[in-house]
Structure formats: C-alpha cells, structure tokens
Amino acid sequence: MSIEEKIRDCEFNLKQINHFNPDPYYVDYFFKAYIQFVIDVYYKIFEEANGGFGLFVSGKCTKEKFEKKAKEKDDHLALKFLSWFEENYKKEHNGSYPNFIQETIYFFKQYNHLPKIIIKIRPNQRYKDDFFQSIQVGLTKGKIRSKKELEIEIKRQMPVYLEIINQKRKSRSEPKISKNQIIASAYLEMENYENMEISHACEVYLPVMRRILDESRKEIKQLTSWNG
Numbered sequence: 001m002s003i004e005e006k007i008r009d010c011e012f013n014l015k016q017i018n019h020f021n022p023d024p025y026y027v028d029y030f031f032k033a034y035i036q037f038v039i040d041v042y043y044k045i046f047e048e049a050n051g052g053f054g055l056f057v058s059g060k061c062t063k064e065k066f067e068k069k070a071k072e073k074d075d076h077l078a079l080k081f082l083s084w085f086e087e088n089y090k091k092e093h094n095g096s097y098p099n100f101i102q103e104t105i106y107f108f109k110q111y112n113h114l115p116k117i118i119i120k121i122r123p124n125q126r127y128k129d130d131f132f133q134s135i136q137v138g139l140t141k142g143k144i145r146s147k148k149e150l151e152i153e154i155k156r157q158m159p160v161y162l163e164i165i166n167q168k169r170k171s172r173s174e175p176k177i178s179k180n181q182i183i184a185s186a187y188l189e190m191e192n193y194e195n196m197e198i199s200h201a202c203e204v205y206l207p208v209m210r211r212i213l214d215e216s217r218k219e220i221k222q223l224t225s226w227n228g
Contacts, residue, residue, distance in 0.1 A: 003044040003213060009037045010209070014202045017186075021199050022150075024117040025142040027186040031117075031198055035108050038101065041209055045085075045216050052220040053078040077223045084219055092212055097204040100196045104188065116189040117198070121154055121161060123177045131168055132195050133161045135184065154184055 013034040020026035046061040055069045055078060063082070070078035093102045108114060120132040135153050138145045158179050166176050186198050 001040075003041055003048075006037050006041045006044060007206070007209065007213075010034050010041075010202075010206060013037065014199070014206070017199050017202060022119045022184045022186040023144045024119065024139065024186060025144075027198055028114055028117050028142075031202070032108070032114055034202055035101075035105055035114070038205070038209060039105060039109070041213065045213060048217065049078070049081055049085075049220050052224045053081070081219055081223055085216060088215060089212060092208050095204075095208075097196065097201045098208045100188075100190075100193050100201050101205045103190070103193065107190070114188065117186050118189050119150075119184055120187050120195075120197075121157060121182050121184050122197070123165065124181050124183050125177075127169065127172075127174050129168070129172065131161075131165050132187070133157055133164075150184060154182065158182060 013030045016030040017027055017034070020030065043060055043062060046057075046063055046066045049055075050057045050061040050066060050069075053070070053075055055066065055073060055075065057065050057069045059065075063085075066078070067082055069075075070082060093099050104114065118134055119137055120134050122132045123130055135157050137153050138149050144150055161182070162177065162179065169176060185200075188196060188198060190196065
C-alpha cells in the first residue's frame with residue numbers, strides 16, 4: 001500500500017470519527033485506526049529513503065533501523081537526511097494539536113491502546129480560551145445508550161455551562177452564545193492536553209503529515225541527485 005493510500009485511509013477514518021462523534025466506542029475504534037495509519041506513513045517515508053540512499057534495510061524500515069544502517073555504512077548523505085527529518089519533524093510538531101497527535105502516537109506505541117475518551121460540550125464556533133464542560137452519558141459496552149439520553153444530559157448541563165462560558169466571553173469581549181450553539185464532542189483524557197478535541201486534532205494533522213511527506217521526498221531527491 002502506497003503512502004498516498006495510507007493518507008487516504010487517515011481521511012476515511014477522520015470521516016468516520018466525525019460521523020460517530022461523540023460516541024466513545026466508535027471514536028476510539030476509528031481514532032486508533034487513524035493513529036496506526038499515521039505511524040505507517042512515517043514508516044513508508046523511511047522505506048522511500050531506504051531505497052533512495054541504497055541502504056538495503058530489511059523488513060519494515062523504522063527511523064531507528066534507518067539510522068543504524070546509515071551509521072554502519074557511514075553514509076553521510078543518509079545521516080544528513082535523518083538529521084534534516086528530525087529537525088523538520090520537530091518544527092512541524094510545535095503546534096498544540098500536532099504535538100497532541102505525536103504524544104498520542106507515543107502512548108499508543110507503548111500501551112497498544114488510547115487514553116480514556118471523555119465527552120465534553122463546547123460552542124460550535126470555538127474561541128481560543130473557551131471553557132469546555134465534561135458530561136456523563138450512560139454507556140452500554142462503551143457505546144452511548146441512546147441519542148435521547150445524550151440530549152437530556154446536554155440540556156441538564158446547559159444553564160450552568162452557558163452562564164460560565166458567557167461570563168468568560170464577556171470578559172474577553174467575545175460574542176455571547178445561546179443553547180442552540182452548543183454541541184458534544186469526544187476528547188482524550190490525557191495529562192497536559194485538557195481540551196484536545198479528537199476530530200479537530202485529526203483534521204489539523206492531515207496537512208502537517210502531507211507537508212512532512214512532500215518535503216521529505218524533495219530532500220531525498222536533492223541529496224541523492226547530489227550523490228549521483
């Protein structure tokens with residue numbers, strides 16, 4: 001499967017996340033698939049680099065295997081690409097959402113599952129410092145029991161939530177919101193990442209991943225052309 005197909009699979013899983021959002025069971029299922037395809041994209045980048053630099057790494061070409069083989073062969077151009085990639089990757093992950101996806105990948109690789117998914121209500125048009133409220137919805141085998149129960153819980157939390165968020169918005173001279181402008185969405189319960197909405201993070205990350213791919217291909221071509 002090509003890198004482009006892997007990215008299309010990320011896009012498909014994002015669509016599924018949006019479709020089932022905020023149901024924790026289905027969001028977890030499709031977010032795990034999304035994360036795995038992101039991991040695969042980076043493997044594929046190093047497989048292309050492996051072919052471009054002629055390192056002949058056997059099996060799945062991870063960054064670590066690429067580095068080991070490049071050092072064994074004392075391939076300065078391959079090591080130069082690796083240094084460039086690490087710097088570029090770090091730069092692309094400076095933003096909060098890309099960094100959140102990166103930390104989720106680390107967690108997933110270590111534990112083979114995702115952190116707990118929680119449901120929060122938020123304005124449909126977000127502002128940077130908006131307050132998001134966790135809600136408790138009845139689940140059966142991890143799935144929301146009914147849309148009606150979700151709606152009842154949102155309505156129950158609505159008065160207090162609107163009062164708090166509108167007070168905060170007023171203090172920042174931002175528009176007031178009404179009950180018709182509140183939606184529920186899925187978030188990860190993750191240390192240092194309190195308000196990272198899964199669907200939005202996945203959407204933000206797609207162009208980041210494409211840039212890393214495009215720029216990596218350009219760098220490989222440039223370095224191997226010099227080598228030729």
